[in-house]
Amino acid sequence: MSLKTTTLAVAKDEAIRGRETVVRRTLDRLGVIGVIAAVVLAAIVIAAAFATWLAPADPNAPDLFAALSGPTSAHLLGADALGRDILSRLMHGAQVTLAGPGLVILLSTIVGTALALVAAWCGGRVDAVIVWVLDILFAVPGIVFALIAVAIWGPSLFTVVCGLAVAYIPYVARVVRGAALRERNLPYVSAAWLQGHSGFGITTTQILRNVQPIVIAQAVSSLGFAVIDLAAVSFLGLGVQPPTADLGLMVKSGFDSTLRGHPGEAIAAGTLIVLIVWCVTVLGDRLTSTARSMS
Amino acid sequence: MTTPLLRVDDVHATVHLRRSSQTLLNGVSFEIGEGEALGLVGESGSGKSLTTRAITRMLDPNFTVSGSIEFDGASVLGMSPSALRRYRQTDVGMIFQDPRAHVNPVHTVGDFLTEVLVRDRGMDQREADRRAVVLLDEVGVRNPESRLRQYPHELSGGLLQRVMIASVLLAEPRLILADEPTTALDVTAQSDVMAIIEEQRKARGLSLLFITHDLELAAACCDRIAVMYAGEIVEQGAHVYESPRHPYTIELLGARPSIEERVDRLPVLTYNREIHEQLKASA
Amino acid sequence: MSFASFLLRRSGGLLLVLLVTSFLVFGLLYLAPGSPLAFILGPRGGTPEQIAAVTEQYHLNDPFIVRYIAWLGDLVQGDLGRSLVYRQPVGDLLISRAGTTAALVSLAAVIIAVVGIIAGTWAALRGGWVDQVVSTLAAIGLSTPVFVVGVALISLFAVGLGWFPTFGVGTGGLDTLWHLFLPAVALSVASAAYLARITKTAVNEERTREHVQTATVRGLAPGLIVRRHVLRNALIPITTVLGLTVATLIAGAVVVENVFALDGLGSLLVKAILQRDFAVVQAVVLVLVVAFVVVNAIVDVLYTFIDPRISLGSRQ
Numbered sequence: 094m095s096l097k098t099t100t101l102a103v104a105k106d107e108a109i110r111g112r113e114t115v116v117r118r119t120l121d122r123l124g125v126i127g128v129i130a131a132v133v134l135a136a137i138v139i140a141a142a143f144a145t146w147l148a149p150a151d152p153n154a155p156d157l158f159a160a161l162s163g164p165t166s167a168h169l170l171g172a173d174a175l176g177r178d179i180l181s182r183l184m185h186g187a188q189v190t191l192a193g194p195g196l197v198i199l200l201s202t203i204v205g206t207a208l209a210l211v212a213a214w215c216g217g218r219v220d221a222v223i224v225w226v227l228d229i230l231f232a233v234p235g236i237v238f239a240l241i242a243v244a245i246w247g248p249s250l251f252t253v254v255c256g257l258a259v260a261y262i263p264y265v266a267r268v269v270r271g272a273a274l275r276e277r278n279l280p281y282v283s284a285a286w287l288q289g290h291s292g293f294g295i296t297t298t299q300i301l302r303n304v305q306p307i308v309i310a311q312a313v314s315s316l317g318f319a320v321i322d323l324a325a326v327s328f329l330g331l332g333v334q335p336p337t338a339d340l341g342l343m344v345k346s347g348f349d350s351t352l353r354g355h356p357g358e359a360i361a362a363g364t365l366i367v368l369i370v371w372c373v374t375v376l377g378d379r380l381t382s383t384a385r386s387m388s
Numbered sequence: 389m390t391t392p393l394l395r396v397d398d399v400h401a402t403v404h405l406r407r408s409s410q411t412l413l414n415g416v417s418f419e420i421g422e423g424e425a426l427g428l429v430g431e432s433g434s435g436k437s438l439t440t441r442a443i444t445r446m447l448d449p450n451f452t453v454s455g456s457i458e459f460d461g462a463s464v465l466g467m468s469p470s471a472l473r474r475y476r477q478t479d480v481g482m483i484f485q486d487p488r489a490h491v492n493p494v495h496t497v498g499d500f501l502t503e504v505l506v507r508d509r510g511m512d513q514r515e516a517d518r519r520a521v522v523l524l525d526e527v528g529v530r531n532p533e534s535r536l537r538q539y540p541h542e543l544s545g546g547l548l549q550r551v552m553i554a555s556v557l558l559a560e561p562r563l564i565l566a567d568e569p570t571t572a573l574d575v576t577a578q579s580d581v582m583a584i585i586e587e588q589r590k591a592r593g594l595s596l597l598f599i600t601h602d603l604e605l606a607a608a609c610c611d612r613i614a615v616m617y618a619g620e621i622v623e624q625g626a627h628v629y630e631s632p633r634h635p636y637t638i639e640l641l642g643a644r645p646s647i648e649e650r651v652d653r654l655p656v657l658t659y660n661r662e663i664h665e666q667l668k669a670s671a
Numbered sequence: 672m673s674f675a676s677f678l679l680r681r682s683g684g685l686l687l688v689l690l691v692t693s694f695l696v697f698g699l700l701y702l703a704p705g706s707p708l709a710f711i712l713g714p715r716g717g718t719p720e721q722i723a724a725v726t727e728q729y730h731l732n733d734p735f736i737v738r739y740i741a742w743l744g745d746l747v748q749g750d751l752g753r754s755l756v757y758r759q760p761v762g763d764l765l766i767s768r769a770g771t772t773a774a775l776v777s778l779a780a781v782i783i784a785v786v787g788i789i790a791g792t793w794a795a796l797r798g799g800w801v802d803q804v805v806s807t808l809a810a811i812g813l814s815t816p817v818f819v820v821g822v823a824l825i826s827l828f829a830v831g832l833g834w835f836p837t838f839g840v841g842t843g844g845l846d847t848l849w850h851l852f853l854p855a856v857a858l859s860v861a862s863a864a865y866l867a868r869i870t871k872t873a874v875n876e877e878r879t880r881e882h883v884q885t886a887t888v889r890g891l892a893p894g895l896i897v898r899r900h901v902l903r904n905a906l907i908p909i910t911t912v913l914g915l916t917v918a919t920l921i922a923g924a925v926v927v928e929n930v931f932a933l934d935g936l937g938s939l940l941v942k943a944i945l946q947r948d949f950a951v952v953q954a955v956v957l958v959l960v961v962a963f964v965v966v967n968a969i970v971d972v973l974y975t976f977i978d979p980r981i982s983l984g985s986r987q
Binding site: 228229232233234235236237240241243244245317321324325328329330331341344347348351352354356359363366367368370371374375 | 688691692696699810811813814815816817818819822823825826830837918919921922923925926929930940941943944945947949952956959960963964
């Protein structure tokens with residue numbers, strides 16, 4: 094064998110081995126169930142994101158002749174009371190069910206993390222005040238916050254998202270504050286301070302980076318609760334308004350159909366919600382234990 | 389020749405972890421006669437605590453034990469669960485190192501002392517309390533009646549250790565295993581507790597297996613000494629300190645700082661695993 | 672600290688929280704788009720008498736602070752305002768509904784405690800396949816929203832099998848219990864799953880503690896060791912979770928009451944929001960906050976009985 098082919102062979106061998114270790118590491122970190130959850134969630138997200146192109150039918154097109162029919166070739170999961178294709182509505186509904194909570198988590202994580210970092214860095218009075226405010230926020234459950242927001246501004250997805258985001262801030266803040274306090278007491282922080290870095294600089298670069306795994310783990314775990322809360326508010330008719338497809342709304346209309354003897358829509362929507370939340374919760378758990386073992 | 393109370397013969401203990409196994413006790417053999425005190429000395433990790441656990445069959449489930457451990461002629465390793473419980477209740481008593489961790493904080497001191505008597509042997513609570521008070525008095529605890537109602541966190545370390553000793557004596561065992569009973573205490577409490585153990589042992593004619601890394605302490609209260617290293621007993625006898633024969637023992641004794649002499653550097657042990665293995669190979 | 676001073680401190684804390692919450696809730700009225708008058712009366716508009724009544728009730732002609740203080744004054748005297756929709760004093764409305772919600776939450780709490788603790792303990796002590804089954808069920812239970820469980824239970828047991836009634840609270844006593852059973856189960860599924868998990872972790876941790884080794888080496892009966900030294904000590908984290916759970920049950924009741932058409936505080940809240948009956952919304956929110964703080968205080972008191980190292984007033 095010439096030198097060139099040998100070198101190429103060695104390089105190819107190492108490339109394969111490199112790929113293997115990444116796969117092995119992900120498997121170790123997530124476990125078999127974690128990988129399954131990740132794959133299922135990815136499938137759902139893709140189906141939802143590209144629903145406009147992937148869905149077999151228009152989710153809002155009624156077909157009264159097919160109303161409340163079971164699974165047929167035209168409607169793989171059956172049709173709802175207005176004859177709309179359930180599968181298509183599921184795919185479109187998943188968009189809202191994923192995007193809404195995603196926004197909730199994004200907002201609450203940003204605000205909560207900022208508050209927590211400020212509290213952890215400043216300590217003393219500032220910390221005490223922030224903790225006290227958080228304690229008050231804790232006293233009101235998420236749904237009630239969302240309901241209050243709806244009471245003022247009327248039912249809409251955006252209102253609910255804002256309400257839930259505020260309600261979730263204390264959960265994020267508590268976890269991040271604990272981690273940030275631990276970091277702050279480590280020697281490298283004092284070292285950086287002595288070197289002349291500003292508090293703002295140290296917090297945003299060093300502490301934030303080290304706290305990041307816990308922030309992400311907490312965000313993913315909370316995503317599950319956000320999905321549940323948002324779907325519940327929509328179920329009550331106070332969130333997403335029809336005709337927008339939403340899984341919570343589908344359970345509601347499916348409920349009415351169930352009482353008339355056709356549980357198909359409710360089962361389909363309910364199962365999808367449970368599936369989404371389960372995937373997210375499993376991933377959140379795995380990330381949390383990884384983050385804990387790293388700290 | 390009378391059978392010794394405790395006979396440990398060629399005991400090996402291996403722990404099985406997820407990807408490997410390690411043998412932590414490598415053929416431990418010794419005997420303790422009726423009324424005798426054996427001191428087990430050695431550095432951390434030599435296997436002293438594991439030995440006591442093996443004697444009471446308290447090793448983790450991922451351990452395999454081979455060899456024989458006989459108490460009064462009966463094989464401990466082969467005992468049935470009910471026989472094992474009886475053995476632990478009435479024949480052997482264990483004094484642990486850190487009383488704070490080893491006494492349940494949510495129950496009263498009185499409860500801790502009388503638990504076995506009342507709940508397992510069916511004794512009347514008042515009778516059990518009476519005996520507990522007598523024993524607390526014997527180990528030098530003042531106001532024993534009020535102590536019964538207190539909780540462990542209200543007692544100092546030394547006091548709690550005395551309570552633990554009282555609880556062991558309450559069961560009237562024949563053999564006491566003391567795993568570094570004074571290490572977690574301050575110096576004054578140490579000598580008090582040692583004195584109590586000695587006094588009670590002599591008065592009741594109990595056997596004692598005394599684990600410690602304090603050579604002086606062992607010499608003071610034990611009839612014989614066994615020196616452990618790397619899961620084995622390298623030397624044992626009644627005159628180990630006066631005429632040590634094994635190189636490890638010699639170094640160990642030589643490493644004790646003297647209160648009379650000043651030295652520039654404390655002696656360092658040169659004995660290590662390599663030398664240990666070489667010695668075994670050539671024997 | 673003594674019980675009296677503990678009570679004093681806690682009541683003070685409660686008052687402070689209530690003050691802040693009431694201020695926020697009161698202020699929310701003014702955050703709404705449009706004038707408060709238009710908001711309260713809604714698109715219906717109002718007769719001159721209604722306008723006058725609302726203006727008087729909400730002191731709309733006075734500056735903000737005066738209005739707030741007047742409202743507080745009313746509150747302290749027990750006057751929670753009048754419901755625009757039901758034309759009754761809000762206080763009366765609350766009292767008649769509170770019983771249902773309290774019964775529902777209590778029943779759910781019992782189910783959660785019993786099922787959660789037993790399942791978690793069993794999983795921890797038996798291990799093996801029991802552990803796997805419980806963990807899997809718990810994971811699914813945690814992921815299932817209350818309303819999905821409710822709908823499923825109704826379609827299965829009420830409509831399908833006809834074992835339980837679908838809606839309503841029944842006529843009191845045993846009949847009410849029968850009516851509240853499915854709602855309570857729906858409310859408890861997710862929380863019981865969470866409690867089972869926590870219990871399993873707590874029991875597993877306690878088993879490895881040194882004082883359990885002491886109990887074992889003294890030859891105590893295994894059942895006794897589990898009861899008095901493992902479970903008894905695991906109660907500390909379990910109680911924490913149980914307390915938190917009960918507090919959030921109150922929120923879950925909102926959804927459940929809607930699904931099962933129960934006339935409790937939760938459904939009252941939802942209807943009040945839909946109909947913009949703001950006095951009612953304010954009152955119910957305040958009740959929720961009070962309940963939350965009271966439950967937390969009770970949990971703190973329980974701690975001192977469970978763990979003698981914790982004295983009243985010092986929270987770990």
